[in-house]
Amino acid sequence: MPWFQKKPPEPAGESPKTVPSRAAKGLKVSSILSDDTIIFPAEGSDKPAVLLALAAAVCAKAGIPDCQTFLAKVLEREQGISTTLDTGLSLPHARMDGITAILAGMAILKKPIPDPKQTDLMIRVMFLFFSPNKQEAFPMHLQLLRGVSSVFQPALIDQLTASSGPAAALELIKKLEA
Amino acid sequence: MLSFISFGRAAAIVLCDMASTAWYIGGIVETAIGPAAPWFILGVLLCAAPVLMLYVEGSAMFVRGGVYKVVRESMGGSLAKVSVSALMFDYVLTGAISAVSAGQYLAGLANSALPRLHIHWTVDPKGFSVVFALCIVAYFWRQNIKGIEESSDKAIKIMSLVAVMAAVTFSWAAYTIYVRGFRWPPLTLDFTHESLGWLASRENALGRLGLLVAFGHAFLGMSGLETLAQVYREMEAPKLKNLKRAAAAIFVFALFLTGTITFLAVGLIPDDVRKVYADNLLSGLAMSMAGPHWAQLLLQAFVVVVGVLILSGAVNTSIMGSNGVLNRLAEDRIMPDSLRHLHPRFGTTHRMINLIVIMQAVTIVLCRGDVYLLGEAYAFGVIWSFVFNAGAVLVLRFKDRSKREWKFPGNVKLGKHELPLGLAALFLLLLSVGLVNLMTKRHATISGIAFTAFFFVLFMISERLNKREKVQGEHREKFNLRSADDLGIMREEIERPNRVLVAVRDPGNLYHLNKALEAHDSETTDLVVFTSRIRKGLGLVDETVSMDNDEEKLFTKVIEAAERHGKTVTPMLVVSNDPFYAITQAAQAVGATEVVFGVSAKLSTDVQLERLAMTWGSLQTDKQPVRFRILGPGVEHAVDL
Numbered sequence: 150m151p152w153f154q155k156k157p158p159e160p161a162g163e164s165p166k167t168v169p170s171r172a173a174k175g176l177k178v179s180s181i182l183s184d185d186t187i188i189f190p191a192e193g194s195d196k197p198a199v200l201l202a203l204a205a206a207v208c209a210k211a212g213i214p215d216c217q218t219f220l221a222k223v224l225e226r227e228q229g230i231s232t233t234l235d236t237g238l239s240l241p242h243a244r245m246d247g248i249t250a251i252l253a254g255m256a257i258l259k260k261p262i263p264d265p266k267q268t269d270l271m272i273r274v275m276f277l278f279f280s281p282n283k284q285e286a287f288p289m290h291l292q293l294l295r296g297v298s299s300v301f302q303p304a305l306i307d308q309l310t311a312s313s314g315p316a317a318a319l320e321l322i323k324k325l326e327a
Numbered sequence: 328m329l330s331f332i333s334f335g336r337a338a339a340i341v342l343c344d345m346a347s348t349a350w351y352i353g354g355i356v357e358t359a360i361g362p363a364a365p366w367f368i369l370g371v372l373l374c375a376a377p378v379l380m381l382y383v384e385g386s387a388m389f390v391r392g393g394v395y396k397v398v399r400e401s402m403g404g405s406l407a408k409v410s411v412s413a414l415m416f417d418y419v420l421t422g423a424i425s426a427v428s429a430g431q432y433l434a435g436l437a438n439s440a441l442p443r444l445h446i447h448w449t450v451d452p453k454g455f456s457v458v459f460a461l462c463i464v465a466y467f468w469r470q471n472i473k474g475i476e477e478s479s480d481k482a483i484k485i486m487s488l489v490a491v492m493a494a495v496t497f498s499w500a501a502y503t504i505y506v507r508g509f510r511w512p513p514l515t516l517d518f519t520h521e522s523l524g525w526l527a528s529r530e531n532a533l534g535r536l537g538l539l540v541a542f543g544h545a546f547l548g549m550s551g552l553e554t555l556a557q558v559y560r561e562m563e564a565p566k567l568k569n570l571k572r573a574a575a576a577i578f579v580f581a582l583f584l585t586g587t588i589t590f591l592a593v594g595l596i597p598d599d600v601r602k603v604y605a606d607n608l609l610s611g612l613a614m615s616m617a618g619p620h621w622a623q624l625l626l627q628a629f630v631v632v633v634g635v636l637i638l639s640g641a642v643n644t645s646i647m648g649s650n651g652v653l654n655r656l657a658e659d660r661i662m663p664d665s666l667r668h669l670h671p672r673f674g675t676t677h678r679m680i681n682l683i684v685i686m687q688a689v690t691i692v693l694c695r696g697d698v699y700l701l702g703e704a705y706a707f708g709v710i711w712s713f714v715f716n717a718g719a720v721l722v723l724r725f726k727d728r729s730k731r732e733w734k735f736p737g738n739v740k741l742g743k744h745e746l747p748l749g750l751a752a753l754f755l756l757l758l759s760v761g762l763v764n765l766m767t768k769r770h771a772t773i774s775g776i777a778f779t780a781f782f783f784v785l786f787m788i789s790e791r792l793n794k795r796e797k798v799q800g801e802h803r804e805k806f807n808l809r810s811a812d813d814l815g816i817m818r819e820e821i822e823r824p825n826r827v828l829v830a831v832r833d834p835g836n837l838y839h840l841n842k843a844l845e846a847h848d849s850e851t852t853d854l855v856v857f858t859s860r861i862r863k864g865l866g867l868v869d870e871t872v873s874m875d876n877d878e879e880k881l882f883t884k885v886i887e888a889a890e891r892h893g894k895t896v897t898p899m900l901v902v903s904n905d906p907f908y909a910i911t912q913a914a915q916a917v918g919a920t921e922v923v924f925g926v927s928a929k930l931s932t933d934v935q936l937e938r939l940a941m942t943w944g945s946l947q948t949d950k951q952p953v954r955f956r957i958l959g960p961g962v963e964h965a966v967d968l
Contacts (some may be wrong), residue, residue, distance in 0.1 A: 151425070190897060204828075217741075230938050234945045242937070288966050291940040293968050298944030 158260050176293060178300050179283040179323040181253040181278070185210045185313035191256035196265055196272060197224065200241055203277045219245060219279060233264035237273035238301040243281040246288060251293065253278035257318060258311050273306050300325060331563035331849065331893050332479050338576040338791065339482040340558050340647065343423055343640030344551025344829035346489065349585035350634045351428040353550050353592045354605035359544040361517025362598070365589040367545035370948060372582045375549050377753045378572040378713055380735050382552065385720050386559040386566050387732040392551060395655050401722040402715075404790075408661065409651055410715030412552060414774050417708025418649035420551060421678060421686035423694060424701040426463040426608070429634065430456025431698055434606040436631040439614065439626060452606065453696030459669035460691045467643040468684040471650065471672050479561075484639040485633075486580075492633040493584050496612070500591045503617040512593040513621035516541050521703075524767040525642035534616075536763070540784050543764040547706045548585060549713070552577070554644055563894035567732050588612070606698045609634060646683055653679040660793040661786045707775030708822055710761045721747060773802045789908040819898060821853040821917055828855045828919040830910050834877075834884040839925040839958035844892040855917050859900045859909035874900065907942040915946060919953065926959030936966060943968065 186206050193199040200223060209215035222243040226232070233239040254277050261271035276297050280290040305325060312318045332340075356364035385397045394414050399494040435450035441448055447511035470481070505813040516537055520527045522544060524559055534538065555574065562569050592608045594599065604611025613627035629743065654676055657667045662679075694701050720735070722749045737749015765772050829843045840856065847854050858881060876880065882898050889896040899917075903909035914922045927935055957964040 195639055232941070234941060237943050238945070272726055288968075291936055291966055294937055294940040295944035296578055296945075297945055298941045300944075302945075 156319050176251075176289065176296060177326045178253075178276075178293075179319060179326050181251050181293075182224065182255055182322070183210065183317055184315045184319060187257070187313070187314050187318055188254070189257040189309075189318055190259040191275070193258075193262070195262055196227070196239065196259050196275075199272075199275055200224070200227075200277065201264065203254045203256045203275060207277060207279070209252070211248075211252045213252075214315065219243065223277065223279075228274075231264055231270070232268040233267060233270045233272055234298060235270065235296075236301060236303050237261065237271060237306050238298065239264060239272040239275040240294060240297055241277045242290070242294065244287075245279045246282045247275050248279060248281050251278055251280050251289070255318070257312075259310060267304035274301055274309060276301065331889075331895055332558070332561050333563055334569035334573040334576070336479040337555070337558045337562050337569070338573040338580070340479055340644055341551055341554045341573070341577050342486055342489075342580055342646035343482045343532075343637055344425070344554055344932075345549070345581050345585050345635075346551075346649070347425055347488075347637045347641035348548055348550060349588045350432065350522060350609055351424065351606070351698055351702060352545070352585060353589040353608040354511045354655060355547070355699055355832060356589075356927050357593070357601070358605055358699055359519065359522035359703070360541040361515065362512050362593055362918055363516055365512045365543065365586075365593050366514060367541045368548050368589045369582075369586050370542060371545045371548040373587050374756070375552060376578050377735070377749070378549060378717075378757075379555065379578055379721055380569070381576055381713075381717055381753060382555050383570055383733055383737045384731065385716060386556045386570055388723070389725075394556070394719070394742040395652060395659075396841075397723070398719040399659070399714050401719040403724055406663075406715065407541070408783050409779060410712055411656065412779040412786065413708045413711040413715070413775065414652060415649060415782050416778040417476075417550060417553070417705070417712060418645045418652070419686045419690055420701060420705045420708065420776070421645035421648075422464060422642045422683075423460065423646070424698060424705055424864075425638040425639060426460030426687070426695055427456045427694065427701060428693060428698050429463060429638035430459035430608040430696065432610060433459060433633045435604070435610045436627055439627060443620075443624065456696040456698075457691055457694075459687055460696075460729065463639045464684055464691065465686050467639065467646055471646045471680045472670060472675055472677050474675050475531060482643065485636045488633050489584065489637050490580075492629060493587075496591075496609075496630065497627070499616050499618070500595060500612075503595055503615075506617040507595075507641050509594045512824070518846075521769075521892045524769040524772075526766050530887045539759055540762045540767050543706065543760045543767060544711070544763070546710050546760055548581075548704060549643060550705060550709045551648075552735070553640065553709075553712055553716075554648040554651075555646045560651070560890055562893055566893040569893070571733070587801060607631075607634075638670045642687070645687070646680060649683045650676060650679050652769040653683070656735065656786065661790050663789050663793065685707055700770060704774045705772045706764060706768060707771035710757065710764055711775075711779075714754070714757045714761045717750065717757050721750045721754050724726070724750065725896050733873070741967040763911070823851055823853045825852040826855065826917050826919045827852055827921045827923060828857050828910070828914040828917060829923040830857050830859075831881060831885060831925070832858055832906075833928075834881045835924070836925045836928075837884055837888055838960055839923050839956075840885065841886055842958045843923045844888060844894045844896075847892070847894045853893070853917070854894065855899050855913070855919070856882075856895045857901065857910065857913050858882075859906050859913075860900060860902045861904065861906055861909075907938050908946070910938065911942040911946050914953070915943075915948075920950070920951070920955045921956060923956045923958060926957060926962050932957045932962065932964050936964065940968060 188202060188206055191199050204216055204220045208219060221247060223241050226243050227241055232241050256275040258273055261273045264270040264272055280286055308321050309318050312321060341571045352368055356368055380643045390394045393409040395407050431452050434450045434455040435449045555901055559570055592612045596611045603610055609630045610627050613630045614623045616623055616626060653662055656662045666678045667676055668678055718941050735750045739746045830842050831840055885898060899913060901913055954965060954967050
């Protein structure tokens with residue numbers, strides 16, 4: 150039996166927080182996006198500006214009137230370790246109270262902008278998502294981070310920036326995930 | 328890769344030395360005390376049981392143990408240096424006597440076989456044994472330069488062959504006894520002037536002290552036992568259980584082999600013939616079996632081949648054991664740090680091995696093939712290292728009252744206190760033998776004290792020089808780095824179906840590594856212990872591949888943890904501009920199914936996991952699942968992706 154299937158050792162002290170579920174394994178990135186939540190081409194000279202527009206689109210689609218709380222939470226997370234990858238994908242995210250499903254949106258930038266935390270990284274696509282702030286939803290949250298990072302490789306990003314609009318961009322993602 | 332050996336391999340390494348005495352102890356002891364020798368050899372072999380128990384208690388307390396560490400902890404540095412100097416004398420002579428004895432056996436075989444082949448040449452046993460001994464030492468010098476794993480393989484093969492030889496010889500001896508009967512060795516002692524040493528003038532007043540004198544002469548039967556403490560560091564988990572198993576295997580095998588052979592030799596070889604075979608007693612036993620001459624000759628050839636192999640194995644063990652001892656001393660700044668320099672290709676402490684081999688070669692040349700002379704001098708180091716060890720473990724019972732993993736039996740509770748009566752009795756017995764040997768073994772006393780004094784002075788000077796050079800601070804391991812531009816090089820180091828990567832950074836925060844080691848199964852899983860050196864911009868260019876102080880400190884702690892658990896680990900260092908990319912690339916390069924982290928002082932566990940999930944996804948080229956675990960005191964997160 151491989152080691153990772155064994156029961157994890159019990160540490161001393163308080164009981165461990167173990168989340169060994171494999172939820173969201175089959176979650177497709179294209180399934181949580183729609184034409185309304187894709188901004189193309191995204192305007193904005195810096196990350197907060199693009200983020201503001203993207204959060205507004207996601208909130209509007211989800212019918213959330215007050216988007217400030219959501220935006221504030223994402224910006225708070227952005228103060229920490231960078232969410233931008235070498236591939237040109239920026240992946241801002243936050244875990245929110247009061248939502249039960251994942252809310253996501255995507256901005257495609259014609260002109261790349263630098264990541265404020267790491268200026269040598271240029272953002273070409275920004276994928277914003279909010280997930281439920283529940284312990285059982287955390288594996289899904291991580292799975293989505295991994296899944297989005299895996300899907301948005303430089304080749305797809307090149308195709309997205311060269312696409313004709315949100316619908317075409319979504320089609321490209323669906324095609325890749327098919 | 329830091330790998331560990333099974334209890335069987337550890338026992339084989341020790342037995343290559345301890346059981347090899349069967350080939351020469353009978354002749355040496357009988358020359359010294361007469362035909363009652365087997366009884367005293369049996370007594371010494373039975374006494375090996377408590378001495379092995381003593382080493383189990385001492386080794387369980389200190390993974391990197393041995394007489395030096397135990398004595399230093401209890402009695403201080405000076406006595407520790409004396410004890411380890413005596414032990415070095417034992418190791419140097421072990422190599423010499425074993426190699427020379429092997430040469431004597433080969434010369435004896437040649438002299439038996441050549442006339443049958445109508446070749447009327449005679450081989451000079453002493454001259455031949457010196458040349459042959461030097462060849463053996465040179466061979467095992469090379470093997471040890473290559474490393475322990477290879478030499479433990481050989482030890483286990485040699486001991487398997489010894490077991491086959493024992494089965495054949497004992498079966499044939501049983502038939503011989505059936506045909507001719509058996510004569511039990513007498514109990515009367517017959518000392519020579521030489522064997523009584525400075526007590527020769529008081530021979531008539533010896534009384535029962537004579538028993539102790541005889542016991543002292545047979546004491547070389549326990550030589551090699553100290554190596555158990557040296558190989559404990561290399562023993563795989565569960566360490567203590569394996570140490571006990573190894574000790575039991577060593578005791579039973581040595582008792583059965585050496586004990587039986589010495590009784591058979593006296594019981595089956597006629598008295599006048601036995602004197603001829605004093606330096607190759609087992610050849611005499613083979614030639615005294617019932618059966619045709621050609622069959623006797625075949626048995627002799629078999630006994631000699633196996634003897635040459637095990638005696639050569641003893642040379643190997645002595646080099647390994649003394650290398651281990653000198654390493655402990657160098658770690659403690661008792662030996663010059665330059666001696667710990669690692670061989671650029673094999674990663675072994677080649678300078679120490681060279682030093683030991685040179686001393687053994689000089690001893691071989693100086694003794695001019697005289698096994699008895701070597702045997703007489705031999706027991707000095709054995710007995711005094713045991714005396715110091717027993718005294719030290721006894722003192723530690725009072726000085727360090729922390730809970731022991733295992734205790735030498737014979738402890739009597741008196742209220743809150745515990746009196747280690749068993750240990751005290753063993754110490755007194757060993758001390759008595761040591762003191763008597765000082766009086767009776769002139770060669771041993773003079774050469775042993777001279778050698779011990781030489782090493783003691785050498786250690787003192789080295790220690791002072793090291794202090795003057797301000798070589799301070801805690802012990803650091805020496806590492807050989809293999810560098811490569813491609814992480815794929817790690818695939819050469821790993822071979823098991825499962826791979827776990829443990830990321831480490833802070834030597835003070837290895838809780839997660841210890842937890843991973845606890846659950847780690849070295850048989851099925853490769854455990855890669857990883858750290859990254861973060862460099863930005865031009866710092867990444869021309870990065871020299873050598874460990875800095877912090878990395879040496881970190882990996883020293885990793886090695887210590889792995890040794891404590893007896894689990895195999897593969898250390899890995901990656902130069903990168905981003906720790907998460909470094910971990911991910913390393914884990915994917917080795918095909919890790921699990922990545923383990925400690926709790927970070929800077930980042931929350933959620934943020935660590937988020938960033939890792941992003942990096943993992945962006946770099947992953949396959950769909951292999953992975954488990955991320957973050958472990959800390961009272962914290963455990965495990966997420967499957």
